[in-house]
Amino acid sequence: MTSFVTSIGIIKGILELIQGGNVNKDKYIKCKSNEYALKLIGIFDCRFEVKLMEFIHTLLSEKELKTINAYLYEEMSIFAKSSKTVKVNVGRSRRKKRYQKDIDEDFLKDFGNDLGQSILDKYEWGAILERVYLNNKNVYFSFLERIKKVLQNNINKRIGKSPFYKNLVKIKDVFCLDINEIDILAFLYLIGNDTDVKDVFEDKAIEMDELVKSIRLYCKFFEITPKRIRDYLSKESRLVKSGILEKSKRGLSVSEYVEAYLAGISRMDIIDNFFKEKLPQDSLPINDHIVPQENIESIVNLLKSKNGCNILLFGKPGTGKTEFTKSLASELNYPLFYINQYDEDGEENLSHRKSAIIAAQNILTKKSIIVVDECDPIINTKDGMWLCEEPKSKNDSKAWINSLLENTKQNIIWITNRTNSIDVSTKRRFSYSQEFKDLTTNQRKKVWENITQKHKVDYMSMTELTEMATKYKINAGGISLAVEDVSSMRSIRKKTDKKIMLENILKQHERFVFGNISKLVSKSNSYDTSILNTSVKPDEIFCKLKSFQSYIRENPIESEIKNMNLLFYGPPGTGKTELVKHLGENLGTEVLLKRLSDIRSKWYGESLKNIASMFEEAEDANKILFIDEADSFFTDRESSSNENHLEETNELLTQMENFKGILICSTNMLESMDQAVLRRFTVKVEFDYLTEKGKIVLFRKYFFEDPTNKLNKIQTEKIQGINHLTPGDYKVVKHKYFFDKNISYDDLIDELSLEASLKKENKRKIGF
Numbered sequence: 001m002t003s004f005v006t007s008i009g010i011i012k013g014i015l016e017l018i019q020g021g022n023v024n025k026d027k028y029i030k031c032k033s034n035e036y037a038l039k040l041i042g043i044f045d046c047r048f049e050v051k052l053m054e055f056i057h058t059l060l061s062e063k064e065l066k067t068i069n070a071y072l073y074e075e076m077s078i079f080a081k082s083s084k085t086v087k088v089n090v091g092r093s094r095r096k097k098r099y100q101k102d103i104d105e106d107f108l109k110d111f112g113n114d115l116g117q118s119i120l121d122k123y124e125w126g127a128i129l130e131r132v133y134l135n136n137k138n139v140y141f142s143f144l145e146r147i148k149k150v151l152q153n154n155i156n157k158r159i160g161k162s163p164f165y166k167n168l169v170k171i172k173d174v175f176c177l178d179i180n181e182i183d184i185l186a187f188l189y190l191i192g193n194d195t196d197v198k199d200v201f202e203d204k205a206i207e208m209d210e211l212v213k214s215i216r217l218y219c220k221f222f223e224i225t226p227k228r229i230r231d232y233l234s235k236e237s238r239l240v241k242s243g244i245l246e247k248s249k250r251g252l253s254v255s256e257y258v259e260a261y262l263a264g265i266s267r268m269d270i271i272d273n274f275f276k277e278k279l280p281q282d283s284l285p286i287n288d289h290i291v292p293q294e295n296i297e298s299i300v301n302l303l304k305s306k307n308g309c310n311i312l313l314f315g316k317p318g319t320g321k322t323e324f325t326k327s328l329a330s331e332l333n334y335p336l337f338y339i340n341q342y343d344e345d346g347e348e349n350l351s352h353r354k355s356a357i358i359a360a361q362n363i364l365t366k367k368s369i370i371v372v373d374e375c376d377p378i379i380n381t382k383d384g385m386w387l388c389e390e391p392k393s394k395n396d397s398k399a400w401i402n403s404l405l406e407n408t409k410q411n412i413i414w415i416t417n418r419t420n421s422i423d424v425s426t427k428r429r430f431s432y433s434q435e436f437k438d439l440t441t442n443q444r445k446k447v448w449e450n451i452t453q454k455h456k457v458d459y460m461s462m463t464e465l466t467e468m469a470t471k472y473k474i475n476a477g478g479i480s481l482a483v484e485d486v487s488s489m490r491s492i493r494k495k496t497d498k499k500i501m502l503e504n505i506l507k508q509h510e511r512f513v514f515g516n517i518s519k520l521v522s523k524s525n526s527y528d529t530s531i532l533n534t535s536v537k538p539d540e541i542f543c544k545l546k547s548f549q550s551y552i553r554e555n556p557i558e559s560e561i562k563n564m565n566l567l568f569y570g571p572p573g574t575g576k577t578e579l580v581k582h583l584g585e586n587l588g589t590e591v592l593l594k595r596l597s598d599i600r601s602k603w604y605g606e607s608l609k610n611i612a613s614m615f616e617e618a619e620d621a622n623k624i625l626f627i628d629e630a631d632s633f634f635t636d637r638e639s640s641s642n643e644n645h646l647e648e649t650n651e652l653l654t655q656m657e658n659f660k661g662i663l664i665c666s667t668n669m670l671e672s673m674d675q676a677v678l679r680r681f682t683v684k685v686e687f688d689y690l691t692e693k694g695k696i697v698l699f700r701k702y703f704f705e706d707p708t709n710k711l712n713k714i715q716t717e718k719i720q721g722i723n724h725l726t727p728g729d730y731k732v733v734k735h736k737y738f739f740d741k742n743i744s745y746d747d748l749i750d751e752l753s754l755e756a757s758l759k760k761e762n763k764r765k766i767g768f
Contacts, residue, residue: 028165032186033197034059034154036221040200041148043220048133048140050126055200056147057122064150069120071146075139076132167262170270174359175242180224184232185244187221189254189262241400243355257343257352268344271363274356275337275370280326288450289324290443295434302431303332303369308361308409310429312379314416315436318477320447321415324436325371334411335368350377354400361410373415380421398423405429420609439476440621441590444469447476455487459495460502472506482506528701529582531694531727532575535686541566542583544683545662549587552660565656565663565680567630569670570687571759573728576666580626589662592623596632600648608651615655622661630665634677649674656680690727692720702730703748711745718749722756729755 037056044052060068120128133140159165172182190197218229231237233252239245245252257273260266266273286296302309313321329336339356343349353372360370372378381398406429414430416422427433439447448465451457460468474482482505492498529538548564568576584591592614599610618625627633633652653676656663665681667673678684690698696711699719711719733751737743 026162026164027159028162028168029186029190029194030059031155031157031159032190033194034151036187036190036197036200038148038151038155039221041144041151043217048130050130051200051202053126053129054122055196056151057125058196059154060150065120068143068146068150072132072139072143075142076136163264164262167264167270171244171258171261174270174274174362175238175244175355176362177238180222180228181232181239183222185239185254185258188245188252189259192253193259193263235399236403241354241403242358243351246351255351255355257349257355266344271359273340273344274359275339278326278336278338280330280336282454283326283330284323284450286327286331288446289320289327290436290439290446291324291434299328299432299434300331303328303334303411306366308366309411309431310405310408311411311413312416312419312430312433313413313436314419314433316438316475317417318475319436319438320476321436322371322373323476323480325369325413325415328413329369332369335364336371337364337368338371338373341374353378357404357412361408361412364410366410368411370410370412371415372412374417375414376416376418379414379416379426380418381423381426382421398426401426402429437620438473438617440623441470444474444479447479451476451480451483455483457483457487459498464499468503468506472510474506474510478506478509482509527575527578527582527727528697529579531690531697532579533688533691533694534579535688536683538579538582541579541683541685542586545583545587548662549589559660563656563659563661563663564682565659566665566683566685567678567681568664568666568685568687570668571689571724571726572668573726573731574687574689575727576687577628578727580624580664580666583664584624587624590621590623591626592618592621593626593628595628599633607648611648611651611655615659618663619659619661624662624664625659627663627665629667631667631669631672634665634667634673649677653677653680689723690725695719695722695725698727698730699748699752702734703745715745715749719752722749722753724756724759725752726759729759
């Protein structure tokens with residue numbers, strides 16, 4: 001904002017130099033200034049106001065001043081000859097000199113000399129008139145009548161279409177203002193930008209920019225009733241709601257962008273400064289968007305209706321909200337207009353955006369779509385960490401948006417990334433709301449197909465597209481941007497190089513936008529469910545889950561069993577996570593992994609929102625929701641004094657009850673979990689250390705490169721005698737000696753024994 005204000009100040013200074021130090025060289029402004037002077041003469045009636053006389057001096061031409069001064073000189077000469085001299089003390093003038101002079105021959109001589117040489121400035125002129133007023137009021141009022149005729153003559157002159165007048169009419173048309181509103185706007189503009197007008201209204205007897213103190217004067221000045229004045233300048237008035245006038249320390253003032261436009265220093269036409277038309281070229285077919293068909297039909301029918309509607313599109317960045325507006329416009333064959341997010345100096349200006357929205361409603365036809373993208377600061381009126389009582393400015397914003405939504409007669413689509421700070425009273429005023437969520441793998445695959453077809457990508461097969469959709473959890477916007485960037489790289493010609501570049505861009509985009517996403521590492525090649533030492537056999541678990549999925553498909557609406565909640569518990573490394581991967585792979589269902597770091601937030605209420613979101617995502621995308629290290633959330637509530645933790649646990653329990661899908665939780669510390677939580681798991685599976693048979697089978701899988709190799713009796717017995725051995729221990733030892741080809745079986749057995757002994761020694765739970 002600072003750069004904008006500075007630029008206005010610099011250009012105003014240049015204009016003042018060109019125009020002789022005053023902005024009222026514009027014919028319309030000069031006419032209005034004469035009108036103000038004439039009105040003030042009537043308002044002050046018989047009182048003398050030196051500032052008013054000084055103001056009038058600035059309005060008269062040299063010829064007019066000479067004529068009027070000659071008349072005054074003649075009248076004062078007659079008065080001086082026919083009367084006794086009178087000493088007059090008129091107080092301090094603007095130049096801080098005290099005048100105690102008689103109206104005598106010396107005074108008339110000085111006055112005559114100054115008149116002849118035209119050297120009287122406005123301060124000297126005002127002081128002389130004050131002396132005349134105090135000596136002979138009849139002469140003064142006779143002189144004043146002549147002044148009024150000159151001012152009236154200036155007002156009656158044809159002003160033509162001056163630059164200021166053209167700009168004022170443009171604002172009048174854009175915001176549907178009446179003649180009184182235009183007069184008020186012009187007046188407040190001149191008070192803020194014309195030095196002479198500002199000077200005459202600075203006096204405490206006037207102060208017309210302070211409504212409460214000057215309501216009567218406003219009524220006389222604009223010749224309208226107090227009620228209408230209040231209506232014109234209230235928070236609900238067109239001038240204030242449109243952002244033309246803004247609150248300042250002294251009352252109301254003209255907003256910066258309107259000042260710039262009226263002054264003629266704006267580089268853009270006012271309409272171009274507010275919104276721009278966008279052609280929905282190459283937009284996706286409406287049905288290709290990841291929005292339910294019935295929702296699309298509802299939105300399309302609302303946009304076709306006779307009355308205007310407000311549609312809210314919300315969700316995470318890059319989920320296709322903006323692209324959806326283009327498809328809607330293309331489907332309906334409606335022109336599409338985007339409200340500018342910044343003023344012409346590239347500065348974010350909330351007042352400017354509000355003005356733009358109102359202007360668009362006034363100008364555009366009903367069969368068009370207005371888009372307010374990134375509207376978070378306009379509709380989120382409950383900002384703040386604690387969302388307590390809003391400050392007055394926020395209440396004003398809430399009243400503004402609520403009034404706009406209630407009275408809109410156009411089709412407006414609002415796009416935002418967050419809705420947690422939208423007031424309930426604002427939410428209920430939207431005609432329709434559509435959430436855009438993170439894409440599922442199948443949805444991403446469809447997006448990949450659409451985007452690669454649009455950009456004629458020939459360096460990836462369908463199999464590779466599927467791999468991309470599975471590997472990178474990126475939304476539509478990120479995919480589109482990455483493909484466009486690679487397509488624009490003319491120096492890369494080989495198909496393999498293009499694919500490598502694309503993957504690099506996607507990888508960095510995912511890391512930057514989404515952070516470190518929790519992902520399940522691919523299942524180990526040595527994994528074998530037969531060696532797991534579990535209380536329920538893995539094949540039996542698989543059959544239960546497969547039967548559950550079939551049941552849900554057959555009973556999508558009414559089902560007696562809505563969810564299948566499983567708890568995997570046991571020592572670390574016993575294969576709990578690997579079994580989850582195995583189940584997801586064999587069921588053909590994607591696993592959504594969530595850990596404490598994905599859910600817990602430092603912002604109040606955000607953790608609860610993340611919990612609800614992960615259940616919703618899993619249910620909508622038919623994923624297996626896997627919460628690793630679940631004891632972090634399900635700690636016994638009776639032993640916890642942390643209120644936030646209790647809220648999280650309660651939220652998890654509620655979501656588990658209502659969840660429609662498969663939930664698997666794993667924990668290494670069953671004893672610390674809340675008893676109420678345990679009751680909510682349909683299947684509880686204990687994972688124990690490897691059996692003697694399992695130890696040998698796993699040793700062969702991990703360390704026998706040649707299948708014909710065998711263990712001797714001593715080695716076999718030694719392996720079987722290792723207590724507390726888990727599949728995780730084998731994995732650690734394998735990685736440790738992966739590049740050592742000369743390691744012996746005995747050395748490997750010793751390493752396994754060491755890993756197990758360390759676990760045994762640290763059997764107790766460690767804490768602070």
